[in-house]
Amino acid sequence: MAKTKIKDIILNPDTKREYFSPGNATCQGCGLDLALRWAMKALGPKTATVSPASCANVVTGLWPKSAPQWPWFNMAFAASAAAASGMKHGLVAKGKGDYNVIVWAGDGGTADIGIQGLSGAAERNEDIIYVMYDNESYMNTGIQASSSAPRGTVTTTTPYGKDQKKKNIPMIVAAHNVPYVATCSVSDPMDLYDKFKKAKDIKGFRFIQILTPCPPGWRHEAQYTIRQSALAVDTGIFPLFEIENGILTLSGKSKRLHDPTKRKPIQEYYSKKNQGRFKLINDGLLEELEKDVKEWWSWIDRHLVYQEHLEL
Amino acid sequence: MTEPRFFEGPQKGNLAAAYAAMDADIDVVTAYPITPQTTVVEELSILVGEKEFLDRGQKTHYLRMESEHSVGASLVGASYAGARTYSATAGQGLLYMSEMVHWMVGARLPIVVSIASRGLTGGAWNIWADYGDIISQRDSGIMIQFLATHQEIYDSILMGFNVTEHRDVMLPLFPAYGGFVLSHTAMPVKRVPWEEAQKFVIPKKDEWDHIWIDSERPMMAGALIMPQNFYAEFRIKAHEAQLKALPVIKDTMAEFEKRFGRSYGNGLVEPYMADDADVLLIGYGSIAKQAEDAVDTLRKQGYRAGALRVRTYRPFPTEDILQYIKKTKVVGVMDRGIAFGSPTAGALSTDIMAVCQRYESTRDTQIVPFIGGLGGRDITYDEQIEQFKILFELKEKGEAPKKPYKMWGTYWTGLITGPDKVPQGDEEYFGDI
Numbered sequence: 001m002a003k004t005k006i007k008d009i010i011l012n013p014d015t016k017r018e019y020f021s022p023g024n025a026t027c028q029g030c031g032l033d034l035a036l037r038w039a040m041k042a043l044g045p046k047t048a049t050v051s052p053a054s055c056a057n058v059v060t061g062l063w064p065k066s067a068p069q070w071p072w073f074n075m076a077f078a079a080s081a082a083a084a085s086g087m088k089h090g091l092v093a094k095g096k097g098d099y100n101v102i103v104w105a106g107d108g109g110t111a112d113i114g115i116q117g118l119s120g121a122a123e124r125n126e127d128i129i130y131v132m133y134d135n136e137s138y139m140n141t142g143i144q145a146s147s148s149a150p151r152g153t154v155t156t157t158t159p160y161g162k163d164q165k166k167k168n169i170p171m172i173v174a175a176h177n178v179p180y181v182a183t184c185s186v187s188d189p190m191d192l193y194d195k196f197k198k199a200k201d202i203k204g205f206r207f208i209q210i211l212t213p214c215p216p217g218w219r220h221e222a223q224y225t226i227r228q229s230a231l232a233v234d235t236g237i238f239p240l241f242e243i244e245n246g247i248l249t250l251s252g253k254s255k256r257l258h259d260p261t262k263r264k265p266i267q268e269y270y271s272k273k274n275q276g277r278f279k280l281i282n283d284g285l286l287e288e289l290e291k292d293v294k295e296w297w298s299w300i301d302r303h304l305v306y307q308e309h310l311e312l
Numbered sequence: 313m314t315e316p317r318f319f320e321g322p323q324k325g326n327l328a329a330a331y332a333a334m335d336a337d338i339d340v341v342t343a344y345p346i347t348p349q350t351t352v353v354e355e356l357s358i359l360v361g362e363k364e365f366l367d368r369g370q371k372t373h374y375l376r377m378e379s380e381h382s383v384g385a386s387l388v389g390a391s392y393a394g395a396r397t398y399s400a401t402a403g404q405g406l407l408y409m410s411e412m413v414h415w416m417v418g419a420r421l422p423i424v425v426s427i428a429s430r431g432l433t434g435g436a437w438n439i440w441a442d443y444g445d446i447i448s449q450r451d452s453g454i455m456i457q458f459l460a461t462h463q464e465i466y467d468s469i470l471m472g473f474n475v476t477e478h479r480d481v482m483l484p485l486f487p488a489y490g491g492f493v494l495s496h497t498a499m500p501v502k503r504v505p506w507e508e509a510q511k512f513v514i515p516k517k518d519e520w521d522h523i524w525i526d527s528e529r530p531m532m533a534g535a536l537i538m539p540q541n542f543y544a545e546f547r548i549k550a551h552e553a554q555l556k557a558l559p560v561i562k563d564t565m566a567e568f569e570k571r572f573g574r575s576y577g578n579g580l581v582e583p584y585m586a587d588d589a590d591v592l593l594i595g596y597g598s599i600a601k602q603a604e605d606a607v608d609t610l611r612k613q614g615y616r617a618g619a620l621r622v623r624t625y626r627p628f629p630t631e632d633i634l635q636y637i638k639k640t641k642v643v644g645v646m647d648r649g650i651a652f653g654s655p656t657a658g659a660l661s662t663d664i665m666a667v668c669q670r671y672e673s674t675r676d677t678q679i680v681p682f683i684g685g686l687g688g689r690d691i692t693y694d695e696q697i698e699q700f701k702i703l704f705e706l707k708e709k710g711e712a713p714k715k716p717y718k719m720w721g722t723y724w725t726g727l728i729t730g731p732d733k734v735p736q737g738d739e740e741y742f743g744d745i
């Protein structure tokens with residue numbers, strides 16, 4: 001993929017422009033805010049967004065103010081993939097098929113209550129981009145665990161730490177054999193930008209998961225958002241990749257992290273010093289978390305080994 | 313032009329609904345099957361590819377959704393884009409869609425969803441006529457109509473968009489008809505010729521007046537709104553729109569009658585021999601239509617009976633109903649659906665009791681609640697005669713007769729009971745069922 005440079009973004013007025021207005025109600029250091037700003041630089045304002053109940057619904061505007069400078073539709077919690085499907089067809093019917101239609105959903109709206117709609121839209125290969133900004137819990141309602149929260153996370157509904165591992169949503173979406181699946185991290189905005197740019201030009205169902213730290217929910221100071229998400233990538237906990245028509249390619253820093261010895265130790269990320277939500281992490285949990293990371297990468301390996309075989 | 317595969321003749325209620333939606337030139341239909349609605353969306357999947365419509369350049373998007381909640385959501389999404397949208401559901405499907413039903417109202421979207429009403433489940437599945445499903449959405453802000461004939465299904469859906477898309481209204485409409493009773497039986501139905509339908513149905517707009525998708529004029533919808541801001545006013549506006557829909561429904565009915573020679577009362581209520589009636593039986597759906605036969609019989613026997621069919625239930629046609637109630641002092645109200653724990657157990661009878669309190673002239677009217685036909689149980693013509701007899705007895709003796717099926721002030725017509733089956737204790741009673 002042609003790598004866009006920060007210089008290119010700044011020199012082009014269309015990408016220099018901020019579409020998600022400052023003064024919106026996100027907390028200091030909010031990952032979702034960063035993700036949305038960079039995604040919109042790639043997509044441009046001819047984008048209709050459908051966003052289910054989440055922080056995104058609240059921070060974008062308290063009526064009658066609104067921060068997005070492009071069409072934005074808040075939606076019922078379980079309903080965004082279906083609403084976006086209908087919206088795309090409605091736009092085509094009204095001669096406005098050139099609009100991007102995107103879903104901007106949290107991990108709860110994606111991995112839990114919205115998964116039926118997500119799967120339905122993926123199966124129908126609807127011409128939409130589904131974005132999951134993943135802050136790994138229900139933040140809007142005050143930090144409750146979602147199925148996308150990692151093992152051990154302390155939240156207001158898992159006061160003794162979550163027992164289960166994080167749900168692998170890209171794997172589930174990829175199993176629908178959709179044209180495009182990608183993961184990104186706000187620690188690498190250029191990679192995020194390039195992935196949205198690429199997704200924009202693909203037809204059919206596209207899915208992008210973004211790791212978006214949440215300082216109040218993860219219990220770290222606001223200035224460490226980038227450090228947290230960078231660490232998630234560097235430890236191999238959150239691999240960056242793309243799957244285009246079934247072919248998986250590692251991207252950004254994750255390219256060289258296929259080799260586990262190149263990764264930073266996961267203790268650096270899963271530590272109470274680093275993030276208060278991991279205050280109950282102990283050796284036993286770390287062992288299990290290590291296994292979870294391994295499992296995630298073995299799913300990636302299955303792609304890579306198979307693809308090697310294809311090339312032979 | 314390709315000759316239509318069907319234009320006139322015996323037709324099933326569900327297929328009449330599908331043709332009406334196509335003749336109203338819908339842009340988007342989104343679908344999920346549930347008995348007894350299923351054949352509506354099956355037929356539409358055929359019609360969207362039918363030569364008759366394709367030849368006219370009609371391009372209807374058909375979305376095969378994965379649930380009714382998603383049907384509701386996709387209708388909302390498409391309607392935000394300004395598209396004309398339609399779907400159909402029933403029973404559990406409507407309950408599952410409920411969150412989006414309320415959303416359609418809050419967002420003021422002119423969606424039409426027809427309902428082939430059926431029983432609701434919890435204790436046992438039931439798929440037969442019962443309006444408990446649509447009644448459960450009574451306070452959501454949707455407009456609700458009860459239809460009584462196959463032709464009325466076709467005509468009402470065709471007329472529907474003229475009401476929903478009217479500037480004063482902008483609310484969804486849910487026309488309901490009895491599952492199987494109308495959905496799966498066939499009676500003569502006549503379509504409106506396509507060109508005439510296009511002239512009758514409200515012209516399409518590029519976008520709605522209050523909501524649009526345009527990057528040059530970006531708007532946000534569904535934002536959080538604080539108590540001190542306009543939330544209350546927006547809700548009241550939707551109620552106002554309901555009331556403003558009353559004349560719009562009447563005007564649409566009058567215009568339809570002028571063009572095509574068919575009408576269903578004034579669109580709100582359909583009276584039958586109600587002007588000089590000593591007793592009046594009010595109801596809705598096909599049972600209310602059947603009551604007209606009972607009226608005929610009783611009139612022949614010298615009883616001045618009358619019937620009133622409530623066609624539009626939300627908005628509630630208060631004046632149109634009171635106009636007939638004022639003329640008589642004894643009124644029966646028949647519900648086919650149960651409103652658990654309400655004063656009469658019937659939604660319509662409770663409403664009618666309430667509006668009678670508005671005016672001095674109707675305050676002393678005797679309202680007799682009837683409930684029957686739950687879960688598709690037949691309401692026979694004989695039973696309706698009996699209902700009238702109860703009303704006449706009340707009128708003559710000043711007291712409503714005791715019946716084994718009268719409980720808590722409501723007559724439960726058609727209950728499994730009788731001389732040997734009177735519910736003495738729970739065990740015996742349920743044993744009979």
Ligand SMILES: Cc1ncc(C[n+]2csc(CCOP(=O)(O)OP(=O)(O)O)c2C)c(N)n1
Nearest residue numbers: 053054055077106107108109137138139140
């Ligand atoms: C049907 C329904 N159930 C529950 C809620 C309450 N609710 C609103 S937002 C939310 C959590 C959102 O979590 P997520 O999708 O992870 O987004 P985040 O707030 O973390 O950004 C919940 C539970 C709702 N709005 N609708």
Ligand code: SF4
Nearest residue numbers: 026027030055139214
């Ligand atoms: S709670 Fe977290 S996700 Fe929500 S606005 Fe604040 S930082 Fe962002």
